[in-house]
Amino acid sequence: MNALELVxxxxxxxxxDAVLHEIEDLRPxxxxxxxxxxxxxxxxxxxxxxxxxxxxxxxxYVAKIPVVAxxxxxxxxxxxxxxxxxxxxxxxxxxxxxxxxxxxxTARVQPGVRNLAISEAAAxxxxxxxxxxxxxxxxxxxxxxxxxxxxxxxxxxGLTVHNIIKLxxxxxxxxxxxxxxxxxxxxxxxxxxxxxxxxxxxGVVTEVTVKLTPKPExxxxxLAAFNDLRSAGDAVAxxxxxxxxxxGMEMMDKITTRAVExxxxxxxxxxxxxxxxxxxxxxAEEVAxxxxxxxxxxxxxxxxxIRTSRDEAERLKFWAxxxxxxxxxxxxxxxxxxxxxxxxxxxxxxxxSGIEALSVEYGLRCMNVFxxxxxxxxxxxxxxxxxxxxxxxTEKFGARILQMCIQAGGTITGEHGVxxxxxxxxxxxxxxxxxxxxHAVKAAFDPDGLLNPGKAVPTLRRCAEHGAMHVHxxxxxxxxxxxx
Amino acid sequence: MQYLIDQFADTIxxxxxxxxxxxxxxxxxKDFYGSRVxxxxxxxxxxxxxxxxxxxxxxxxVDYEPTELVVTARAGTRLSDLETELARHGQMLAxxxxxxxxxxxxxxxxxxxLSGPRRAxxxxxxxxxxxxxxxxxxxxxxRFGGQVMKNVAGYDVSRLMTGSMGTLGLLLxxxxxxxxxxxxxxxxxLPMNETEAIEKMNFWAGKPLPVSAICFCDGVLFLxxxxxxxxxxxxxxxxxxxxIDDGAVFxxxxxxxxxxxxxxxxxxxxxxxxxxxxxxxLPGNQLIEWGGALRWLVMDSAxxxxxxxxxxxxxxxxAAGGHATLFRSDGSCAPVFHPLTPAMxxxxxxxxxxxxxxxxxxxxxxxxxx
Numbered sequence: 001m002n003a004l005e006l007v008x009x010x011x012x013x014x015x016x017d018a019v020l021h022e023i024e025d026l027r028p029x030x031x032x033x034x035x036x037x038x039x040x041x042x043x044x045x046x047x048x049x050x051x052x053x054x055x056x057x058x059x060x061y062v063a064k065i066p067v068v069a070x071x072x073x074x075x076x077x078x079x080x081x082x083x084x085x086x087x088x089x090x091x092x093x094x095x096x097x098x099x100x101x102x103x104x105x106t107a108r109v110q111p112g113v114r115n116l117a118i119s120e121a122a123a124x125x126x127x128x129x130x131x132x133x134x135x136x137x138x139x140x141x142x143x144x145x146x147x148x149x150x151x152x153x154x155x156x157x158g159l160t161v162h163n164i165i166k167l168x169x170x171x172x173x174x175x176x177x178x179x180x181x182x183x184x185x186x187x188x189x190x191x192x193x194x195x196x197x198x199x200x201x202x203g204v205v206t207e208v209t210v211k212l213t214p215k216p217e218x219x220x221x222x223l224a225a226f227n228d229l230r231s232a233g234d235a236v237a238x239x240x241x242x243x244x245x246x247x248g249m250e251m252m253d254k255i256t257t258r259a260v261e262x263x264x265x266x267x268x269x270x271x272x273x274x275x276x277x278x279x280x281x282x283x284a285e286e287v288a289x290x291x292x293x294x295x296x297x298x299x300x301x302x303x304x305x306i307r308t309s310r311d312e313a314e315r316l317k318f319w320a321x322x323x324x325x326x327x328x329x330x331x332x333x334x335x336x337x338x339x340x341x342x343x344x345x346x347x348x349x350x351x352x353s354g355i356e357a358l359s360v361e362y363g364l365r366c367m368n369v370f371x372x373x374x375x376x377x378x379x380x381x382x383x384x385x386x387x388x389x390x391x392x393x394t395e396k397f398g399a400r401i402l403q404m405c406i407q408a409g410g411t412i413t414g415e416h417g418v419x420x421x422x423x424x425x426x427x428x429x430x431x432x433x434x435x436x437x438x439h440a441v442k443a444a445f446d447p448d449g450l451l452n453p454g455k456a457v458p459t460l461r462r463c464a465e466h467g468a469m470h471v472h473x474x475x476x477x478x479x480x481x482x483x484x
Numbered sequence: 485m486q487y488l489i490d491q492f493a494d495t496i497x498x499x500x501x502x503x504x505x506x507x508x509x510x511x512x513x514k515d516f517y518g519s520r521v522x523x524x525x526x527x528x529x530x531x532x533x534x535x536x537x538x539x540x541x542x543x544x545x546v547d548y549e550p551t552e553l554v555v556t557a558r559a560g561t562r563l564s565d566l567e568t569e570l571a572r573h574g575q576m577l578a579x580x581x582x583x584x585x586x587x588x589x590x591x592x593x594x595x596x597x598l599s600g601p602r603r604a605x606x607x608x609x610x611x612x613x614x615x616x617x618x619x620x621x622x623x624x625x626x627r628f629g630g631q632v633m634k635n636v637a638g639y640d641v642s643r644l645m646t647g648s649m650g651t652l653g654l655l656l657x658x659x660x661x662x663x664x665x666x667x668x669x670x671x672x673x674l675p676m677n678e679t680e681a682i683e684k685m686n687f688w689a690g691k692p693l694p695v696s697a698i699c700f701c702d703g704v705l706f707l708x709x710x711x712x713x714x715x716x717x718x719x720x721x722x723x724x725x726x727x728i729d730d731g732a733v734f735x736x737x738x739x740x741x742x743x744x745x746x747x748x749x750x751x752x753x754x755x756x757x758x759x760x761x762x763x764x765x766l767p768g769n770q771l772i773e774w775g776g777a778l779r780w781l782v783m784d785s786a787x788x789x790x791x792x793x794x795x796x797x798x799x800x801x802x803a804a805g806g807h808a809t810l811f812r813s814d815g816s817c818a819p820v821f822h823p824l825t826p827a828m829x830x831x832x833x834x835x836x837x838x839x840x841x842x843x844x845x846x847x848x849x850x851x852x853x854x
Contacts, residue, residue, distance in 0.1 A: 103686050104760045127690065148636050159634065161643070162611050175827040182758035182805025184603065184777045187822040188832050188850065189652075190610055193643030197636045214692045237551035243574055243664035283692060285714030342632040344552050374633035375552075414634035422637075429637050433624045440838035441639050444831060457638065 001063045003042050006087070010045055013055050018093075020044040029088050032073045032080040033135070036337070036391060037420050041068065041082030048093045050170070050206040057204065058174040060087055066453050067172070069200040071111060071143030074135040076338055077419030079146065079199045079455055086453075089204065091142050097121050098207070105212040106165065106182070111142025111205045115149075118210060127212035130157035133415070134323060142205050148197030150415040152248045152322070155373035156281075157213060159415070161196040166209035169195060169202075172446045177203065194441070199417050199456040202445040216281035219247060222294045223318045224303040225272035229253070232274035233348040235301035236372045239278060240345075242297055244290060247281040249373035250322050253352070256367040256380075257321065259328040266321035269305050276303075276372065277322055279315075325369045326380070333365070333382035337394045341405030342376045342414035354404050355379055362397045364390075376414035377405070403428060418456045426456075427463035435460060485558070488542045492654055493623035495537050500622065500842040505534035508650035508846055510560055511587025514596050516812055518649050518849040519820050534844070539591055539654060546657055547631070550575055554614060554631050555662050559591025559655040566590055570662055578606035578663040580697075582739045591655045597647025600739040601697035601708070604689070604759075604774040606663070610646040617657040618645060621840025631659045644835075650846040651854050652839040666696070666710035671731030672723060674705045678763040678772070681705045685775045686760050693719045699738055700772040701745060708735060738773065745771050745782060751789050751813040753781040753797055757806035764800050767793070780811075794818045821850055829853060 001009065003021055010019045020026060021043045031038045042065075047053045060067050066086030073080055082088045094110035097118070101107070102125035107118055115136040119128040132151035133139055139149070145167065150159045157163070166180035180192040195202060226232040232251055239246060252260070257268045257275055268275055276298070280290035291308055298306045309315035329336040343351050352368060359366045367380040379401055383394040402412040402425045412418070412425040426435070438457040442449065458466070499506040507521050507530060521530065530536070543560035550573040557566055563583055570576055580600030581593045594616075599608040615629030629635055629642035645652055676684065681700040688695055694711035707723065708731060709716045720727070728734060737743040746752065755764070759776035767788055771780040781797070783789065794810070801808035807822035824832060829851070836843070836854040847854070 101760070102690065104758055105686075105690055125690070148640075150634055155633065158607070158611065161640070162607060171827070171831075175830070177827050177831065178825065179828070181756065181807060183756040183807070184774055185597075185608065185647075185756050187807045187809070188824050188828060189648055189835060190597070190643050190646060191828070191831065193610055193640045193646075196640065198639055202639075214690050216692045240553060241551040243667070245663065282711075283694075283715045283718055285718045286694070286712045289712045289714050342630075342634045344549075344554075344632060346549065346552060371634070376634045409630070410632050411630050411635040411637050413637050414632070415636060417636050418638075426637060431626075433620075434626050434628065434638070437620070437626060437628075437641065437838070438638050441641070441835065444834035444838050 001065065006059070006063070006065065007043055009059055010056060014045065014047065014052060018046040018048065020046070029070065029073070029082055029090070032070070032075040032078060034076050034078045034419070034421055036385070037078040037081050039082045039084055041088035042085050044088045044090060046090045046093050050168070053089070053170055053204055053206055054174045056087065056089060057170055057172055060450060061173050064448060064450065066450050068452050069142075069146070069204050071140035071146070072114065072138050074139040075143060075147060075417065075419065076340070077413065077417040077421040079417045079419035079452070081420045081455070083453060091140070091204070094206065102127060104182070106209055107212060108207060108209045109141055110207060111145070112140050115139050115141055115144055122212045126215050128215050129210050130163050130213045131160050134326065141208050141210065145196055145205050145208055146198065146200050147415065147417040150371070150374070150376070152250060152371060155249065156245050156247050161193055163211045164192065164196065164208055165211055167192060167195055167205055168207035170204045170206055172203070172448070172450050180209070182209070197417070199419065200452040201442055201456050202451065216247070218284050218287045219279055219281040219315060220287050220291050221277055221279040221309045221315050221318050222291060222298060223307045223309070224276045224278065224298040225269035225305040226274045226276065226302065227304055228273045229352050230349040231302040232276050233345065235276055235298055235303065236345055238297045238301050239294060242293065244293060246278050246294070246373060248277065248279040250277045251275070251370040251372040252322060252325065253368040255365065256325055256328070256369055259332050259367060260321040260324050263328045263331060264320045264324045266317050268321055272304060277318060322369065325367065329367055329380045329382060334384040334386065335382070337381040337383060337398055339379045339381065339398050339401050340376070340413050340416040341402055341410055342374070343405050343408045343410035345372065345375045347408040351377065351404055351408055355401055358397055358400050362393055364394060364397055371414070374414070375410065399425060420455055423455070423458045423462070424466045426458050427466050432460060435463065485542060489619070489625060489656060492537065492539070492542070493619055493625065496619055496621065496623040496654065496844070499534060499844045503842065504844065505530070505847050506844050507534065507536045508539060508595070508654055509536050510538065510540045510589040510591050511562070511585060513583060513585030513588045514592050517596055521846060521849050537654065540589065542656060543589070545569060553662055554659055556631055556657055556659040557590050558657050559589060559594070561590045563588040563590055563593055571665065574665050575662045576665050577612070577660065579603055579609050579612055580739060581609060582741070584740060590658055594646050594655055594658050595648065595650045601699065601735050601773060604698070604777060605696050610643045612661045613642050613646050613658060614661055615659040616642045616645050616655055618653040618655050620653045621842055621845050625656070629659065633661060649849045651836060651850055653845065668713040668716045669696070669708060669710045669731065670716060670720065671706060671708045671728050671734060672720065672725035673728050674707070674725035675703055676705055677703065681772065682760070682762060682776045688723070689759070689775045693722070695719070697735055698773070698775050701743070706734060738771070743771065745769055745780070748782055749814050750785060751783045751816055752811045753783070754809040754811040755779040755781060755797070755801045755804070755806060756809070757801055757804035761804040764804070766797060766800055789813070789816050789818070791818070798822060824851070
């Protein structure tokens with residue numbers, strides 16, 4: 001089936017403006033939040049209902065046409081990068097909050113609903129949806145499920161996988177899977193967890209039931225500055241070691257604080273090697289005690305300056321800088337490349353000094369923002385795409401950082417997903433057997449490999465060519481056994 | 485300890501070659517759970533034929549750094565040993581797993597996926613699993629997830645393994661997120677009827693209060709507060725009721741099912757449903773946990789073990805947005821787990837085929853099809 005045949009086939013059940021195929025209409029879909037990767041899709045389909053999603057998938061399944069699902073397109077790993085011969089399935093029109101049950105504390109929503117819109121709808125009941133990725137004003141809940149998105153509060157409140165209870169998923173052959181339940185568990189295998197973070201490879205989500213959390217009565221933040229990264233890292237360990245689970249704990253290095261200070265005037269200490277934001281939330285009594293405790297620990301850990309937010313306005317001001325880190329990078333550099341490794345916190349100082357050395361080696365500046373509570377590191381490599389070779393250099397620099405994360409016992413992606421971007425690093429993180437199992441899981445849902453082909457899990461051949469395949473002891477373990 | 489892993493892999497492969505099932509078992513404290521695959525007397529032949537793979541020997545904590553909030557332990561590690569070690573550092577398994585006997589192991593805990601009273605507030609076993617090392621049905625040594633809190637590289641096989649009852653692979657090592665022990669804990673009791681209790685549970689759960697467990701039985705609501713001392717005291721003042729002396733003992737009886745309600749040989753059903761579901765009119769005594777989302781039902785008499793009753797229980801659970809499990813029974817012929825829709829069973833069967841193509845690991849423990 002060629003593009004025009006496909007368009008007319010889809011237009012038998014979709015209005016003509018829900019099927020796009022002119023170049024100028026396709027252009028907005030050629031990339032997601034990772035704009036370094038671009039690809040025009042064959043066509044774009046914009047279903048308005050679950051039934052239309054099913055019909056589109058059935059057409060594609062029969063004609064063996066690839067399908068790439070897309071939410072708000074804010075993803076940072078090229079997970080929604082279109083397929084040249086495929087349908088880009090935009091779920092943006094499925095944006096209804098179908099049900100909000102304030103007593104059971106759940107909301108049933110369509111995948112195109114924005115993350116923040118759920119919290120806004122729940123606010124009247126003193127509830128909110130806890131995962132708060134920095135793109136929450138724009139990103140959709142369907143995309144959050146695909147990437148298992150986190151946010152600055154996830155050490156205490158969990159990731160997407162901890163905050164959803166039910167999904168409706170359409171498989172590539174048009175079957176409806178009702179995964180999860182209105183209770184706290186479901187019979188059989190935990191497909192809810194398997195679907196979360198599966199990057200649109202296993203099915204298309206048409207409904208998400210999320211858990212809503214009571215809004216804490218109060219939140220307060222401590223801003224501490226440190227002379228060196230190691231003491232800042234120690235301060236983080238000391239807070240956790242004291243039995244405190246902060247609502248948020250974020251670190252920024254000097255180049256970052258300087259970049260954001262110029263922009264938001266949060267009053268950060270510009271001479272500090274690192275600043276730490278540590279937030280407590282809960283009842284007024286709980287917060288008062290925790291803040292007092294955090295202050296003591298920061299002082300004991302060698303902070304050169306400690307400030308506690310006196311009111312809500314000051315709390316937001318302290319956070320404003322952290323939240324502005326990405327736009328600030330955009331202000332001081334024509335382009336930046338955001339990495340997303342996770343490391344055990346204890347290796348923070350080593351990994352950061354490694355990054356500093358690489359920064360010198362590649363001649364590129366790097367800002368570091370760190371979700372210190374959960375070990376998720378976001379180095380922002382600053383570059384200029386107009387300088388020939390600089391993007392390639394940046395990618396090499398980034399790959400080296402991810403390699404360091406693996407060596408430190410961490411992972412190549414904490415929350416942004418593998419997508420197209422980190423597919424080669426998957427060869428370093430996993431062995432053949434594991435990659436084969438990922439392909440097998442994919443095949444259990446999508447035997448023809450039509451959903452988001454080429455993303456998230458590299459082919460074994462790609463790994464062999466990439467040269468990073470880990471063959472254990474130089475051989476496959478059980479060569480006599482059948483392989484899939 | 486690699487030799488043990490090699491032995492396990494050999495056993496799995498030998499079973500595959502002989503096309504004989506293999507029952508994975510460690511402490512045996514949860515033999516009762518799921519369709520019966522282990523005979524009542526261990527010396528008797530297995531109902532399914534084949535042999536038992538005893539995974540107890542692969543035990544011990546591999547890595548534990550309290551300030552990372554992560555522990556990695558071998559699956560044969562006794563749950564009590566693990567919890568003792570965590571407590572020494574002021575930490576705990578926040579999902580408060582039931583042991584059901586001194587021999588309970590980490591592997592059994594993760595494989596059955598059972599969580600205790602703190603589940604509604606803190607999360608379930610699966611919420612704390614960060615990574616696994618396992619042998620699949622071919623005996624291949626695989627690692628998924630890791631030792632960090634945030635990790636989206638590859639599909640979440642670690643959580644898929646949780647609660648899969650050994651039908652997808654043999655767990656070797658598990659990495660878990662751990663949490664600090666609360667600074668203070670106290671238990672309140674408030675007499676009320678069931679309807680009021682369900683309303684209260686849901687009302688409080690919607691407020692930012694440090695409620696860590698809640699249970700209703702025989703006209704009394706029990707409620708545990710956990711956290712910083714000032715927060716617990718403030719919540720206690722809001723919630724009223726009487727403080728009980730032996731709170732820790734009480735929650736242990738609920739968790740371990742030594743509470744008098746469970747002291748029976750009559751069939752015990754577990755209904756996991758929407759928390760706001762009004763009182764269920766089903767024959768038998770009930771104990772409510774998890775803020776209303778878990779209802780234990782002890783049948784009035786063994787005579788109630790009929791298909792009509794089973795189907796009434798399943799329908800009630802389904803109507804309440806959940807599912808019913810025949811948790812304990814002596815010799816009931818009813819299927820243990822709630823039936824899946826054909827589309828869900830289809831995917832389930834295909835996943836089983838991928839992990840265990842010879843279908844040798846714990847066949848039939850969850851459903852006959854897998």
